[in-house]
Amino acid sequence: MAQPNHNAPDSADRLGGNPLAAAGLSLVVPGSGQYLLGQTTRGLAILAGIGLSIGSILWQNMPTLFVFVAFAWLWNVWDAYSLARKATRSYLPPLFALLMVIYTVGWNITQIEPQKLAQQANRAAPIAHGMLAPDFVERESEFRKERGPFEVHCSDNPPPPTTTLKSGGTITLSATCGEVGDPLHVRAEGLWPNVETEIWWANPIGQEQRVVTPEGQQLIVTTDDTGSFEVDIEVPLAVPLSHDTGEPQLHAVQINQTRIIGGWKISDNGWLVITKMAETIAIALVATTFAVFFAVPLSFVAARNLMSGNPVTVAVYYVTRTLLNIVRSIESLIIAIVFVVWVGLGPFAGVMALTVHSIAALGKLYSEQVESIDFGPIEAVRSTGANWWQTVVYAVLPQVFPPFLAFTIYRWDINVRMSTILGFVGGGGIGFLIVQWQRLSQWEAIGAAFWSIMIIVAVLDYVSAKARERLI
Amino acid sequence: MDNQPWKKSPSPWKYGRSALLAVVIIAAYIYSFRVTELDLPRLVTDFPKAVPILQDFLTPDVLARGEQTESYVINYPVPCGSGQEAEIPDSGPRIVPSVPCSDPKTTITVEGFDLRPDTKVQLRWLLPDGRRLRSARATTDGNGHFNVEVEIRPIVAAKEGNISQLEAELQWESTGLMPSEALKITFAKIVETVFMALMATTFACLVAFPVGFLGARNIMGTGPVGTVVYYIARTIFNLMRSIEALVMAVMFAIWLGFGPFAGVMAMTVVTVASLSKLFSEAIESIDPGPMEAIVAAGGNRLQAIVYAVFPQVIPPFIAFAIYHWDINVRISTIIGFVGGGGIGLQLQTWINQLAYNKAGTAVWAIVIVVTILDNLSSQIRKRLV
Amino acid sequence: MLEIKNLTKVYDDGTVALDNVSFTVQDGEFLVIIGLSGSGKSTLLRCINRLIEPTSGQIILDGVDITAASPAELRRIRRDIGMIFQHFNLVKRSTVMRNVLAGRLGYVNPWLSLLGIFPKEDKERAWKALELVGIAEKAYNRADALSGGQQQRVGIARALMQEPKLLLADEPVSALDPATSHSVLKYIELINRERGVTVMCSLHFLSLARTYATRIIALKDGKMMFDGLPEEIDDQRFKEIYGEEAVRVEVN
Known part of the structure; x- marks a missing residue:
């Protein structure tokens, strides 16, 4: 329908600036007018927004929300018309309309009932009391x-x-x-x-x-x-x-x-918290250490600048990167389930789960450092007559070691947080006590666990941040 | 050489400190290796235990062959005279009993003609009270014919005008692949998961945006009230941030009952702390120039915040919010383990049922959704900052 | 004496960086190479210590053919050739001392050096080199804590550690401001005059070249355009080297 119009200032404009054609197209398929007028992102965003909204309304069966979709749809027609006449309309009104849809649907799906917070406050009272009077x-x-x-x-x-x-x-x-x-x-x-x-x-x-x-x-x-x-x-x-x-x-x-x-x-529960908290930190320490041994070699394999030589190494690079990304996206708690079946309940399963997740996370962070190596010093050290090993020790390691160490400390810090919850699936650490006490409604004991996690993690966080500042 | 003080080697205190640090680290490792009950050989010896899970994870339950059925129903009064007998057509797919009605405890022959060939047939009694009773099974031959003996059991006679009926149901697998039940549930749950993260992050933003200012040194000023508020805010941020959302969920699950709402609230609380801290740091690192300019032009502190601070902090704030949404999606995949709703709850259920290939479906869904959102959020953040 | 015979370098993408360049450098010269960016100055300097492999031609240093050297021989030859870089090429996270000691790697026991152990004489030598360039008090600072001019002086100290016969300087001052540029070049000149080290230095600005050079070579698109005394470059020659539209910029 649209003849290419070479006089149009925008070469991507395939509608020849015909406002009615643009409006008509957008009326049939939202965003299509905008798309053909050269505003591809705008067009796709409109289509995706309206499509997603309709999908979620139908799925959740909330037909009243179609009012907002209709508004957005009409705006889209007007927008296409205006665009063809070289006027740009603010996208905020339809954005708000579609956000209304998304949030109403989200509110429904996630079963949010704020009144419960007040109605069931009686259930929160013993918890709050436990937090304020920890049994430590x-x-x-x-x-x-x-x-x-x-x-x-x-x-x-x-x-x-x-x-x-x-x-x-x-x-x-x-x-x-x-x-x-x-x-x-x-x-x-x-x-x-x-x-x-x-x-x-x-x-x-x-x-x-x-x-x-x-x-x-x-x-x-x-x-x-x-x-x-x-x-x-x-x-x-x-x-x-x-x-x-x-x-x-x-x-x-x-x-x-x-x-x-x-x-x-210190009460009996206090001692339990102390021993399990120590176990929690130990799990994180051992897992982080194990992970470093695997992540360092992997990071060199997953560094684009080192692997871009030939098709084989490029393939190895992509396979490694993909594996790292997949493992990284699975929370260590899920990995822990596998290890609990594999090696039995206890901290060892937690260590292995954290190790696997940390290898992926550290591997990625390390490889980004390897990718950002400055080749200047390598050239300089080679020019002094140094051999290959000397070049690695004097020009490569000093560049990557401090950031590697910083990331490792950072990972340990994260792993301490993670290992506080590994016990939920039987992976050792303080989480085990927390679920047990939850079942027995021993909120004073949970309060003790809660406060020790808060204080220890906050302190480790501070220390590791200071250590990292000094390293980089 | 002595008049060149910079040549001196580092002080003995520094060496002492390093040695002390080394001792502490070694002791920590010895303790850690003991307490974590490391048993590395088990990784190999007990590997067979992990094999079925890993296999099932790699072959997730995604597609299923749909089952199609076709059923033929005729009236069959038991005992005779309790209702209208069936009229049997002469051609077309049909089922034919050897006698049109009978009394309990007799045996009749049921034949089927011109049905779908080579198909399993399940015969059932449809009782007058609505119950269904399984009877014989048969398989049709190449011509679509089957022949099976059926024992008439004592059953309730006609009730409110309904009489007993005989049903023959043909069952076969359809050729097309359909999404499996596990995939459908996973889809619904993963959407719930993403929405949980969205709602939690949104609620957290609404709280963290104003609260973040309380933790910013340059906004709170150096007066006694400002300093106290600043330190209290920062301490609360740091403490609350250290708690995993899952630990929070343990409490909210009791307060609000098991379900996504508890998970949303748990994530909201932790995200508020984390977001407020990042946000207050962003406020602290703004360029003071524009603020000075507003104050110099006679504006008050609130005006300075609105006109000079807001425009500078909104892009990083949105970037942090998107980043936390990303984190919250990860967390909401597991928050169900402690009663917080989302895919985690379903995953745990399947794992408890040892339905590992269904669990595999959920795990792969998590991988895909987390990866997509991870990329999406880093793209958006790159554009913003 | 350094002889360069018919040196040609063609990169993998087909760029001809050096096209049949030949000249001879006498001991003790301060040779400055000038030319536009991309004229082949860096390639020429890097071919001399084979950080870049020449495509054809010969480089002979004191009768030894560098282009024919085996890897082990090449390392021995490289320790006689110091090099200073445009972006200093220091390991920013290492201390100044460690960076300077790295200049000695071609001499010391390779295995001990991997553990960071250097002979006492080498440490003394490092102090002397740092004192010469005036930054001994910064020895235990991290390299990235130093200013640009100071970092380049560390680069010079590192090169001095090699006790080189020949010093290659690849645009040593183009990342520095004019005042700092002069101070850095003065140190190079000092090494050239007092220790008799031959210097081959590429520079951007003709004015700097005239101040320090005993001889100037000009490159354009990989070809030698000029070889002679600084005074011999007049406006005509300048235009030939830098192009018709160039204007003389003086750096003082």
Whole structure:
């Protein structure tokens, strides 16, 4: 339809500046008018934008969004018309219309429901509390557990009402035998003074259960200055009914006291965090080191300037680059899954996964350095009469060694972050503890892990940034 | 020589420091090699365990032959008299029972004529209550004929006017290759993944753009308030940045429930920190000249920011945002492992089911999408900066 | 004495960089090669120490045919020929000292040198060379911490380490400002006068060539256009060398 018009200033203009033809074309196929007017990028962008929008609307079945597409479509017709008359229109209105489509669809696909953030805040509360009260250190304390015997179903010879405790003090029960549900008055003397004391119940085989208040809370009493307290309880059901033969059974009232005797110490979970955090850093260190041994030779093979000699080396270059790119795009967590099956659960699987991913990542970074080698110094050193080895040591290595080292430190830094999550799939490190504690809702322990990751990674980040600054 | 101080070799302290560093590094390596339980021979001895996974990864479940079916249904009252008997045509594809109706526990012969030749046939009872009951199987011969004995089981008689029916379903593989179920799911999930990254990055940008200014020395000034805000902002950026989005997702998955929203929020939080830091550094490295000019012309600090700082920082900001989108796509491929939605969740499900070739489909999809976005984002960033 | 006989260099892409060039350089000369960019100056200098392999012709240094030398002989010959480069060609991330010591690589035990071990005399020699060019106090700085003029002086010190009979200088000052240019050329002149080292130096500016040269050779499109004393270049010759449209630029 369009005759080539040699008078048109734009040689790519195949519509001869006919506005109606351009508008008509764009009405049928969005962007085609613009394309034929020489605005190829604009035309393709319009087509891609409208096409993608229609596709996602149909897929998500959200027909109301067609309003925005219609707007963009009409704008595109007007734009083609204007372009043919050498006027350029701002692309912002249709861009916003199509962005509206994309974001609405995205909002829908990713199931974003901001109200959940507030509605389910109650679920976040224990998490937040755990973060603010990490279980890393605790007060050094001592613990004592005392029992006063009680018979369920009286025998001929029930225990005496007052039990004298080995570590001092007495427990006196109002009765030392009876039935489940009987009231029982407990009086204790000479215990640790002014300490919150938990009342428990021990059954004949030594299993312990909490004695609870009518509201279902743990019964806690505080001893007075002399270490005494009195409390009324009910004899609880502590043996499954099926095991209750009616024979006398020797139960006991149990008193648990914990008192702080000194300064702070690292809690059990704190120690776990420390050991696993050390393991995390170790995994990263070993993996980065292994990766360097493979990445250095690979980087020379993946450097265009060294491999552009003949078709064989060019082919090797492309194969290496492609492999590096493929492996690099797979997160080490996915690689870890393979290694967990291969070498079993544990840090070794994590090391191997990080190694494989790091070889690819470092190989690429290194090869870019090799590609940017300055040939001047090589020429200069050769001109002094140096041999091949001397040239490598005096002109090539000094150029690549500092950046290689800088990238290696940088990679180690990234690997520490990565190895914090390898445990999610069984690859060792602190991630293992995090998932475990998530299942048990031990948010204080997760808080400890969280803070140690934050602080250690931030410090390593700072140190590695300083080290790299000095190297390059 | 002594009057030339520069000739002196580096101080002994420097050597001592190097030696100390060497000792620390060696100790770190010894500890690390022990604690990571390295067992390199296992890589070889246990390689057979990895072979099936790797094989399946290399042969992903992408295409499947579609299955086509064709079915013929006739009325067949059980017991006799419970409903209308079928009228059997004389020609064309048809199924013919030896008797038009029968009572339970008798055996009849069912024949088929002029059907698709050499095809598997599944006979079924369509019960009056809507249930389907499998019966005999047969295969048609070259002429499209089959002959099979069917036992009449005691079944529910007619209900609300419906009577039992006999169905013969022919099943064969179509010649054309269709995208497999795994590929369809992977496609849907990878789109979800890309969108998760897009939403997280967008939310993060909206927060990081204003917040980034709080961490820029040249904007916050040297007053006491500015200094305090600057240090607090920078500390928060650095700390939050160190947490992997996956660790965040562990918490958001409990708060918001498993699904993409939790993943989006986790990535948003980490991206805000990282983006704010990069952004505040970009603000710090701007040319102060234009700002000076605005202030010299009598403008206040806000005007200086809008007219002199914004134009300088918007291109790097967009570049950082695109870069983070790229990173977030990578992360969202795995955030599903801890309940954050996206392809990771599906990948884990398939791996738990030992469906490694389906998992392979997902992995290849990740490779392709990440590579494309990686190239795209670096192209755009090159143009911007 | 350096003899160049019928030297021709044709690059793989067919460019004729040198076309049958012949001349002789006497010991102790300060020979300056002038000509436009691409006239073959760099190629000529690089053919002399065979950083570029000549296509045909002979180069004879003190009776030894460089063009026929085996790789081992070539390395022995190269250590007698120092070279200074337009872009200094220092290893920017190495220290000044290490860069200067690299000039000694043709002499020292190759295996020890790979470990960075040099004889004590060589270190003393390096200090002397650095003192001569006036940058001894920068010995332990990284090369990229130095200014352009200082870097070129490191280049000169490196060449001095070879104790060369012949010094090739490929546009040693074209990356430097005029004042620095003079200071660098003064050091080269000093080496030429006091140590009797023959210098072959390519330069852009005729004015600089006139100041320092004892003899000038001009190249144009790979051919010798002129060979004579600096004073002999008049306006006519200048136009022949630099083209009709060229204007004399003085650098002082």
